[in-house]
Amino acid sequence: MHVLVTGGAGFIGANFVHQTVAERPDARVTVLDKFTYAANRESLAGLDIEIVEGDVADRDVVDPLVEAADVVVHFAAESHNDNSLNDPWPFVQTNLIGTYTVLEAVRRHGTRLHHISTDEVYGDLELDDPAKFTASTPYNPSSPYSSTKAGSDMLVRAWVRSFGVEATLSNCSNNYGPYQHIEKFIPRQITNVLDGRRPKLYGAGLNVRDWIHVADHNSAVWRIIDAGQLGRTYLIGADGEMNNKAVVELILELLGRDPQDYDHVADRPGHDLRYAIDATPLREELGWEPRFRDFRAGLADTIEWYRANEAWWRPQKDAVEAKYAKTGQ
């Protein structure tokens, strides 16, 4: 099977490529990535794969790659909410026009597509609401990032219905694990502590995210590609709800520091309160189960990865923190 992975040099895509190479010896992998600030060539070092530098919104690049592939796994996106608040344009261009370009190519060539999306398309939940997101929760995105992801999902659904494109979709909760860019919450705080800086918590830190290890997200993606129903949306989550304050305190504890040794900084405008996923169809119909059920143990492994791979993140640390300092975060 020839797999085209868009955004394969980013966090989840690179983990997907590693997992695919390790577990699917018959798969041939091609990565298409624009190598934006979020990509890292070192994340794919030493793998026997083809890497193409190019834009998912560039038809001339995308078309022959899609034609040659058996399945396209579309991870490529602008992914960071804070960046989308500072400059929404790349989000509109990549997440909407890029997905449109991929869809037109799979339509032309009859190639199977799996579209990667986020739980943020559903908006947020109250802290005391027992509800969780399901595939029938109405879309209600809050940020430029999540609204462009919502739009990309709608494009995929329309291309399935109108043109018979063979696609599945998945909407996953917050991932953690190796190779995540240090602009994101967990790796930012880990590298802050490793670098002698204090962790930064937005607002009161009561916002809840539903954490899943990236390896579990990717095993679910393969399960959907192998056995999912065409046209369906599957929600991916591993019952990992925790508020940000508790996560920061756990990172400090695991690193042997005083758990209260962090700063409260400016809150994110429009900050979503809580996300929570009900993954029952994925578990019951497709028989998927997460392997990382213990967040503390998964977080400890992730901390060790950042400690052991300082060369991977160090070159970006000062610039990332300087950018956050401009917004008081």
Ligand code: NAD
């Ligand atoms: P990331 O920012 O780490 O990686 C994105 C990758 O896409 C980078 O390698 C970047 O260079 C590439 N890219 C960006 N624009 C491109 C373009 N125009 N053409 C080609 N490549 C381009 O993101 P991530 O966290 O790995 O997220 C991957 C996907 O998973 C995204 O679609 C995101 O919406 C989705 N998702 C992420 C999470 C999460 O917790 N990180 C959760 C659910 C869904």
Ligand code: DAU
């Ligand atoms: O839910 C899935 C989404 O999870 C993905 O679609 C996005 O691509 C991914 O970036 C992530 O979005 P979040 O906005 O939830 O992730 P982020 O890591 O930016 O922030 C997680 C929480 O931590 C959020 O409530 C904001 C807060 N935060 C973030 C940073 C960077 C802090 O308190 N301090 C920080 O320094």
